[in-house]
Amino acid sequence: MTIEERLRSRGLRVTDIRRDVLHLLQESDRALSQADVERALPDLADRVTLFRVLHNFEEAGLVHRVIDPQGTSRYATCAPTCSADHHHDMHAHFRCTACDGVFCVTGLEQPAAVVPKGFTVHEVRIELVGRCATCG
Amino acid sequence: MTIEERLRSRGLRVTDIRRDVLHLLQESDRALSQADVERALPDLADRVTLFRVLHNFEEAGLVHRVIDPQGTSRYATCAPTCSADHHHDMHAHFRCTACDGVFCVTGLEQPAAVVPKGFTVHEVRIELVGRCATCG
DNA sequence: ATAATATTTGCAACCGTGTTGCATGAATGA
DNA sequence: TCATTCATGCAACACGGTTGCAAATATTAT
Known part of the structure; x- marks a missing residue:
């Protein structure tokens, strides 16, 4: 599926900005912050526009968002089968302490959660x- | 161990602000943001001072910090045996989707992590x- | 108790991320 | 091509986080 088809399939119009940003996220092996995108694609768009584009992607289920340890949002493309509602419980994230890169990890089994009486667990985030392969 | 002893044992001087803030965190059953502390103890201290007090507590290993889904820091008292270095891998956190409260959960076993070749896992955060007991 | 020292506090000011409103420009469908 | 709907840029603001410096306070030594 091309990038344009991918955008259209989620009801998003095709624009240069969206095409470039989605392409960047797709090529990246790690989750990118908005600042990362701005650095990679300087002068592509206003920062508000980028904010909205990433926001749109997340709402449309094209990417998922993860909060890094500094509290800033990072974005990564989803598997094609992801939807906006339940894409988050399909994988965990790996964070490298050396380069601060965030990678997706699949195939992780969820541990049985032991919580106090009266608590209900809907989701387990891991x-x-x-250290990643590059940073050794 | 009294609050004052607790502060001194970590090399921190005893002041009204530190005593009140640590007491508040100790009494709370959930992790509090700085804004929460300001609301609970209005006019106790300047917001910069509060920031530094919480920062000191974390460095001293008196509290641990967790980033909530909005990306803001929340603080909760550690078990007395916690140190600044390894207090994070002793427990998981539970977050209630209704009240946004963050609670500590102990006794959780860590799942075997399956990561790509070349990756090294030092820690697993869960x-x-x-929903918590109060929110049903 | 007092003075000397080290730490804590408050203030002002700044940065980055996140966010809204509004006018303009571009993509889509008829 | 035209009308409509949506995307974009700009200005402006909210909020958490953060530093530097001078004044106030806690500790230590006299």
């Missing part, structure tokens, strides 16, 4: 912290 | 998401 973050792996360590 | 966040449970659901």
Whole structure:
């Protein structure tokens, strides 16, 4: 599926900005912050526009968002089968302490959660912290 | 151990602000943001001072910090045996989708992590998401 | 108790991310 | 091609986080 088809399939109009940003996210092996996108594609668009584009992508289920340890949002493309509602419970994230890169990890089984009486668990989020292949 | 002893044992001087803030965190059953502390103890201190007090507590290993889904920091008292370095890998956090409260959960076993070749996992962070006992 | 020292506090000011409103320009469908 | 709907840029603001510096306070030594 081309990038344009991907955008249209989620009801988003095709524009230069959206095409370039989605392409960048697709090529990246890690989750990018808005600042990362601005650095990679300087002068492509106003920062408000970028904010809205990333926001649109997330709402449309094209990307998922993860909060990094500094509290800023990072975005990464979803698997093609992702939808906006339940794409988050399909994988965990790995964060490298050296380069601060965030990677997706699939195939992780969820541990049985033991919570106090009266608590209900709907979702288990897992973050792996360590060093990536590049940083050794 | 009294609050004052607790502060001194970590090399922190005892002041009204530190005593009140640590007491508040100790009494709370959930992790509090700086804004929460300001609301609970209005006019106790300047917001910069509060920021530094919470920062000191974390460095001293008196509290641990967790980033909530909005990307803001929340603080909760550690078990007395916690140190600044390894207090984070002793428990998971539970977040209530209704009241946004963050609670500590202990006794959770860590899942075996499957990561790509070349990756090294040093730590596994787990966040449970659901409804707390109060919110049903 | 007092003075000397080290730390804490408040203030002003700044940065980055996130966010809204509004006017303008561009993509789509008829 | 025209009308409509949506995307974009700009200005402006909210908020959390952060630093530097001078004044106030806690600790230590006299």
